[in-house]
Amino acid sequence: MRTRNMGTTLLLTGALIAAATGCAKNDTPSGTAAKPRTIKAVAGCGKGSWTDPSDLAPDRKPARCTSGAPAPVKLAKTRKLTIATGTLAAEYVAPLEMAVKKGEFEKEGLDVTLKVLPTPDALPLLAKGDIDAQWAAPEAAVMNGILGGFDIKWVAANFSPGPGSKSGLWVRLKDGQSASHVAMAGRRMGTMIGKGSVISYPMDTALKKHGGGLDKIQFQQLGSADVLTALQNGGVDSAWLLDPVWRKVDGDKRFAFLGGQPQGEPLGGLLFGPKLLKEDPDAGVAFLRAYIRTVNTYFAGDYKKDPAFVAELAALLKTDKAVLESTPSLRMDWEIRSGTTDRLQQAYEAAGVSKGDPLPESRTVDRKLYEEAVGHTS
Structure with a gap:
C-alpha cells in the first residue's frame, strides 16, 4: 500500500497488455503445469494451518503451523527467482526480507532476489515472465491488467492490522x-x-x-x-x-x-505470473512454503514483545527501533479471505478507476499453492 496517483493506476494500455501476454517466456518444461498435483499431509501443520476463507470475524485467529513448519523440501535444481516489491523499508515486507536473511528460501533450493519496483512498472514484467512474483496487492491496475489478458493471480496474503492499530x-x-x-x-x-x-x-x-x-x-x-x-x-x-x-x-x-483496514482481512501479498502459476508450480509452492515457515517461526504472534527481535527487525528494515515499537505488531497472515477482490472492485468502481465488468474470484485468486504448502485439501 504505497503512494499512487490516478495516472499511474491506469497506465496499462491495450498495446502493453498485448505485448506482455504475447511474449511470455517458457524457461521450464511445458508439461509441468499439466501434471496433477498431489497434496500430502505436512508435519507441524494440522487443523490450525487453515481457516475457512468465509470467516471475516475481526478476532479470527490467523492460520498457523508450529515453528519451523512446513519443513523445507529442497528442489532438485536451484531456481533463481526475482520478486518485485514497492519498498524494502515497510514492516509488511519483513517476512520476505527475514526469509532471505535466515536462508529459508535457500533451504528450498531457491535463489531469491528482492527488487524494488512500483506496481505499474512490475505488472507487465510479471505477465511476460521477466520477474517471477510481486509483493504487492490486487490494486485497480492489477484488476485492469487481468481483464486485459494478464495471467496473474493473488496467491497469498500478507497481514491485517493488530488490535489497537489506528492506521x-x-x-x-x-x-x-x-x-x-x-x-x-x-x-x-x-x-x-x-x-x-x-x-x-x-x-x-x-x-x-x-x-x-x-x-x-x-x-x-x-x-x-x-x-x-x-x-x-x-x-x-x-x-x-x-x-x-x-x-x-x-x-x-x-x-x-x-x-x-478491516482486522482479519488482508488486502495484499503475493501475486504470481504464468511462470510460477503454470510453468513451474513446484518453485511456486517452494516459495510459499519458505514464506509460511518464516511467518510461523518469526512472526507467529506479538513479535514486538521480543526486544532483541525488534532490534534485528529494525536493522533489517533500516528504520529506528523506537518507530517500530510505537505501533502494534502486524497480524501476519498468508490466507486470502473470500470476496475480498469483489469488495475491492466495488470500491474501484465507486472511485472511477476500474475498467469493464467486475472479475469473478476465480480469475483473480488462487489458494491452491499455499494449501499444498501446508498440506490442506479443500
Whole structure:
C-alpha cells in the first residue's frame, strides 16, 4: 500500500497488455503445469494451518503451523527467482526480507532476489515472465491488467492490522462535533494513496458510515510528509494516516479516528505470473512454503514483545527501533479471505478507476499453492 496517483493506476494500455501476454517466456518444461498435483499431509501443520476463507470475524485467529513448519523440501535444481516489491523499508515486507536473511528460501533450493519496483512498472514484467512474483496487492491496475489478458493471480496474503492499530481515516472535528457521527460528504481528504489502491475499500467503508463515500468527497493527493501537516493546520478536513504517523494525533480531542483496514482481512501479498502459476508450480509452492515457515517461526504472534527481535527487525528494515515499537505488531497472515477482490472492485468502481465488468474470484485468486504448502485439501 504505497503512494499512487490516478495516472499511474491506469497506465496499462491495450498495446502493453498485448505485448506482455504475447511474449511470455517458457524457461521450464511445458508439461509441468499439466501434471496433477498431489497434496500430502505436512508435519507441524494440522487443523490450525487453515481457516475457512468465509470467516471475516475481526478476532479470527490467523492460520498457523508450529515453528519451523512446513519443513523445507529442497528442489532438485536451484531456481533463481526475482520478486518485485514497492519498498524494502515497510514492516509488511519483513517476512520476505527475514526469509532471505535466515536462508529459508535457500533451504528450498531457491535463489531469491528482492527488487524494488512500483506496481505499474512490475505488472507487465510479471505477465511476460521477466520477474517471477510481486509483493504487492490486487490494486485497480492489477484488476485492469487481468481483464486485459494478464495471467496473474493473488496467491497469498500478507497481514491485517493488530488490535489497537489506528492506521486509517482521521478527521479534524469542528466545534461541538461528536466523533460518533462526522458528516463527511463534500469534505476534503488528504492522502498520499491514490484511488486505485486497495485502501479505497476500507476508506469507502469508513466514509459511508459518516454520510460520505469515495464519490462524495474531494481528494487532495499529498506527499507523505505533507499529509499530517495539512490535517493539523486545517488544509484538509481528513486524512488517511499510516503507521506510525497516526500516533501524532492519537489522544488529541481535536481529531477522531473513523476506521481503517478491516482486522482479519488482508488486502495484499503475493501475486504470481504464468511462470510460477503454470510453468513451474513446484518453485511456486517452494516459495510459499519458505514464506509460511518464516511467518510461523518469526512472526507467529506479538513479535514486538521480543526486544532483541525488534532490534534485528529494525536493522533489517533500516528504520529506528523506537518507530517500530510505537505501533502494534502486524497480524501476519498468508490466507486470502473470500470476496475480498469483489469488495475491492466495488470500491474501484465507486472511485472511477476500474475498467469493464467486475472479475469473478476465480480469475483473480488462487489458494491452491499455499494449501499444498501446508498440506490442506479443500
